[in-house]
Amino acid sequence: MRIVVAMSGGVDSSAVAGLLHEAGHEVIGVTxxxxxxxxxxxxxxxxxxxxxIHDAKRVADRLGIPHYTIDAxxxxxxxxxxxxxxSYAAGETPVPCVRCNQTVKFADLTAMARELGAERLxxxxxxxxxxxxxxxxxxxxxxxxRDQSWFxxxxxxxxxxxxxxxxxGMPDKRAVRDLASRFGLATADKPDSQDICFVPSGxxxxxxxxxxxxxxxxxxxxxxxxxxVGHHDGIARFTVGQGKRLGNAAMRDGERQMVVATEPAxxxxxxxxxxxxxxxxxxxxxxWLVPEPARPLRxxxxxxxxxxxxxxxxxxxxxxxxxxLDEATLPAPGQACVFYTDDRVLGGxxxxxPG
Amino acid sequence: xxxxxxxxxxxxxxxxxxxxxxxxxxxxVGNPSSVHAAGRAARRIMEDAREALAIRFGGQPADLxxxxxxxEADALAVHALGQGRRVLIGATEHDAIRSAAPNAxxxxxxxxxxxDLAALATMLESGPPALVCLMLxxxxxxxxxxxxxxxxxxxxxxxxxxVDAVQGAGRLSVGMAGAHSMxxxxxxxxxxxxxxALLLAPEVTGIAPLIRGGGQExxxxxxxxxxxxxxxxxxxxxxxxxxxxxxxLREAAERAAVGCGAQVVGADAPRLPNxxxxxxxxxxxxxxxxALDLDGIAVSAGAACSSGKVAASHVxxxxxxxxxxxxxxxxxxxxNATQADVDAFASGYARMADRLRSPLVSRAA
Numbered sequence: 085m086r087i088v089v090a091m092s093g094g095v096d097s098s099a100v101a102g103l104l105h106e107a108g109h110e111v112i113g114v115t116x117x118x119x120x121x122x123x124x125x126x127x128x129x130x131x132x133x134x135x136x137i138h139d140a141k142r143v144a145d146r147l148g149i150p151h152y153t154i155d156a157x158x159x160x161x162x163x164x165x166x167x168x169x170x171s172y173a174a175g176e177t178p179v180p181c182v183r184c185n186q187t188v189k190f191a192d193l194t195a196m197a198r199e200l201g202a203e204r205l206x207x208x209x210x211x212x213x214x215x216x217x218x219x220x221x222x223x224x225x226x227x228x229x230r231d232q233s234w235f236x237x238x239x240x241x242x243x244x245x246x247x248x249x250x251x252x253g254m255p256d257k258r259a260v261r262d263l264a265s266r267f268g269l270a271t272a273d274k275p276d277s278q279d280i281c282f283v284p285s286g287x288x289x290x291x292x293x294x295x296x297x298x299x300x301x302x303x304x305x306x307x308x309x310x311x312x313v314g315h316h317d318g319i320a321r322f323t324v325g326q327g328k329r330l331g332n333a334a335m336r337d338g339e340r341q342m343v344v345a346t347e348p349a350x351x352x353x354x355x356x357x358x359x360x361x362x363x364x365x366x367x368x369x370x371x372w373l374v375p376e377p378a379r380p381l382r383x384x385x386x387x388x389x390x391x392x393x394x395x396x397x398x399x400x401x402x403x404x405x406x407x408x409l410d411e412a413t414l415p416a417p418g419q420a421c422v423f424y425t426d427d428r429v430l431g432g433x434x435x436x437x438p439g
Numbered sequence: 440x441x442x443x444x445x446x447x448x449x450x451x452x453x454x455x456x457x458x459x460x461x462x463x464x465x466x467x468v469g470n471p472s473s474v475h476a477a478g479r480a481a482r483r484i485m486e487d488a489r490e491a492l493a494i495r496f497g498g499q500p501a502d503l504x505x506x507x508x509x510x511e512a513d514a515l516a517v518h519a520l521g522q523g524r525r526v527l528i529g530a531t532e533h534d535a536i537r538s539a540a541p542n543a544x545x546x547x548x549x550x551x552x553x554x555d556l557a558a559l560a561t562m563l564e565s566g567p568p569a570l571v572c573l574m575l576x577x578x579x580x581x582x583x584x585x586x587x588x589x590x591x592x593x594x595x596x597x598x599x600x601x602v603d604a605v606q607g608a609g610r611l612s613v614g615m616a617g618a619h620s621m622x623x624x625x626x627x628x629x630x631x632x633x634x635x636a637l638l639l640a641p642e643v644t645g646i647a648p649l650i651r652g653g654g655q656e657x658x659x660x661x662x663x664x665x666x667x668x669x670x671x672x673x674x675x676x677x678x679x680x681x682x683x684x685x686x687x688l689r690e691a692a693e694r695a696a697v698g699c700g701a702q703v704v705g706a707d708a709p710r711l712p713n714x715x716x717x718x719x720x721x722x723x724x725x726x727x728x729x730a731l732d733l734d735g736i737a738v739s740a741g742a743a744c745s746s747g748k749v750a751a752s753h754v755x756x757x758x759x760x761x762x763x764x765x766x767x768x769x770x771x772x773x774x775n776a777t778q779a780d781v782d783a784f785a786s787g788y789a790r791m792a793d794r795l796r797s798p799l800v801s802r803a804a
Contacts, residue, residue: 112733152729199726199795200733 086110087204087248088197090189091143091151093136095271096208098143099260100250102267104206105147112202113144113151116188118160119282143269154196156188163187165282169295172320175346175437176418179235179389180280182434186238194246205247211236212252212427213244220244222373222429225252234389237422237432238371292320303351305333308344308360316353319346324416330355344414345438361412367405367421367433374430376400380408383423383430387415398423404433440735443780443787445692447713448578448606448771449739453671454629460674461631464667471664472655481666488673495676496604496623497614498638504659505669508635509605509624510535511649513572515637515660516601516620519646521570524599527562528572529554529584530757535622536572536603537753543572550759551708552582556592563596570599575607575621579741579754579769580705581714583611590617599643605635609679609774610711619643625668629774630675634668685772686712688781692770693717695785699792704760704767713776718760718767722795727768730791736784740768 087104091097091113105111115137137153144151164183171178189207197205210225211233222244225231239247254260257276264272283291293300300318307313314333316322321329327342333355334341345354377400384393385407395410407421415421415435422432444452464484469477471485486500493500506512517526517539526543528536531552537543546562547555554573563569571593576583586602593600594617602618609628615621619640626632639646652661689712693703696717704716719727724740731738741752741764755764770784 112729150732152725152732154725196723196726200730201794 085203086112086201087206088112088114088193088200088202090193090205090207091115091140092208092277093139093143093271093274094208094277095261095264095269095274096210096251098140098208098269098271099263099267100206100208101143101147101149102263102269103250105149106267111147111149112200113140113147113149114193114196115140115151115153116156116160116193117153118156118184118188119165120157139271139274143271146268146270154193156192159192160184160188160282165291166295168288169292169299169320171418172292173296173299173348174418175319175348177323177416178418179420180282181235182238182420185236190239190243190247194243197246207247207249208251209236209249210251210254211249211429213247213249214428223252224424224427224429225254227254227256230254230257233424233429234386234420234422234432237373237420237429238369239373240371241373244373289318289321293318296320299348301351303353305330305353305355307336308354308356313355319348319351319353322346322353325414327358342414361414362438363409363412365407365409365415365421366436366438367407368403368436370400370404370431370433372400372431381423381430383425385409386420386422386424387413387435388419393424396423404436441783442735442737443783444737444773445770445776445780445784446737446739447773447776448581448627448769450626450632451609451629452773452775453631454675454678454774456678457630457671457675461667461671464670467666471666472653484666484670485664488669491673492623492636492676493638496608496621496638497616498621499641501657502639502641502643504637504639504656505664506635506637506660507633509533509603509622509627510635512622512624512635512637513601513603513605514539515646515649516622517570517572518649519659520599520601520620520643522647524568524570525566526570526572527559527598529574531577531580531582531754532572532574533578533603533605535605536574540572546571546573548582548757552577552580552705552754552758553708554584554589556585556588559589560592560596563592563598568597568599569593570601572601572603575602575604575613576611576711576714577705577754578606579752579767580716580758581606581711581771582705583607583709583711586618587616593617593619606711606714609676610682610713615640625672625675628675628679630672631668634665634672636672679774682712682774684712685774685776688772688776688778689713689715689770691778691781692772692784692788695781696770696788696792699789700796701788701792702763704755704763705758711771713772715770716755716767717770718755718763719792719795720763720766722766722792724765724768726795727766727791730794731768731784731787734787734790736787738768738770738784741765 087109089101168180210230212223214221224233299320304312305314339357341355344356344360380397380399385396397408399406417437423430469481471482490500493503513535526540528543530548599619602621604621605624621638624635650661701717701719728740751764
């Protein structure tokens, strides 16, 4: 069948292209140009594409498959980068990869794949799609260290039905590198990509500062009762649960302090002892990969990309969902709360700011 | 799958006459600058080519400088003729000119893509002496510019005119038409890549080179000339015949596309006989190009950068067609295009338009 493979230029999607090509499919490689690489690394005159698109093209050459570069810069700038900065300015800690998957990757790319007459879109994500009589289910990857299901909770059922993830069952990364190496792909030994692709230097604060300077204006660090105990250099530098960058306010009464809330309107950072927490959180933009439950759903939830599963009850509401955790913790608004039963993703949403 | 190559404005297929001339030249061992018999044999091939090309394009052999291609010819013209002058360029010029003159003033074009001569006159009336750069024919839309009128205007105001004739040479009857220099490219007329020329008007002398090297090309362009490529260039130029029969094929292709809802961009101005710029409202240009490629039809969209990313066309934007700038593809028929190519395009375009339209409609709803 004709399959479009989303190729990032990394080893994972290279291996996917190789696997599907070897299996006899008509593979079409597509790389999204998401941002001007030259501008992102701040070097004038550097190629707008960077090395990754070149690598993807060389992998396609090696496999003998067509490859195309799609300009998604304008869409990515608005749906992902501007949203990222806006979210920080609103006192949240965004997950740009979720936004990108939700918009550019799965919405736009599946639409384009259909326009090109493809029957499937394949990606190098580490998740498993399991087909049942009731349609495709999204499951965690076989390798728990590589599992990316948390980032894919917003995939709609229609998108899931159209997508495949050939690496979900791989035992580990080594096996994927071995595959790429067996196909003779130059990306076999390429290092893993960084956390946020459009911040290659790792200073996400610069991106926020450029787009939302208001999020980088200084303000007060206060305790729960409102007393000012220090100053900060921009709420976008803080996330709920963070203990760093608090200066002299880091210790109070012999107790280590951390950020318990950010207040964008007053530009205040609220700190408290590590024992602070909540057992109820509200979600927006909830996506269900099971029929929306009419009664509270018993499941496990994951509140950060690298977090443990926490037992909880999830209640669907007209504008999202309410999650009741068995044990209180400090979730960061803007992060995803993903619902699981065993390995299966049931759905998820974006954590709202309290109040 | 048979490939139907309809992207001649990117590069023309090699003409057999060019291939034959190159094969002969490849066996000539000498360097044209050498004193000995081998050098003389090489030199003879090069000078025969120079004479043929100069005569073919209405200039003198002594005024023809071989370069690595059209881009270098444009860069050399801007560098040499632009010394001490402000530079004015048409709004739809190729990047070879735009990048060579990054601070140039832009002369607007009308909605049909033709240069606004009245605006050019106004710009020339005031300010220091100018170098004007105007393309003979546009690479994306095919618009043929009124070069002779522009040359007369320039001469009236003491300005120099450089004509980028890369897309017109070989397809139109081309002469200097009063211009001071003209850029030519071999592979755009069916010769090999890697060679081009800057043809100067006899009055333009003593130009400053970009590459000095060993003083080749009378000190105007250093470096050992690529003999086989030069021989192929001249043979291709001589082989270029009447390209007007392509117009009938082009019109057939346009009719087919218009029947599927496409608009022909710039249709109300004189155009190259081989070029059609077809906008399909609502359909991304890159998707159109990919869909046609998967169907064995090679066309292009806008100006592809080295990544292959298709950028929105500055040409269509200059024509006031920003909305269509990301939705237009370019069909450019090569010298050897056939009815079978156009038939394949017509059916491929219809399949593509059908498929692109259905999801677009459902997405908009």
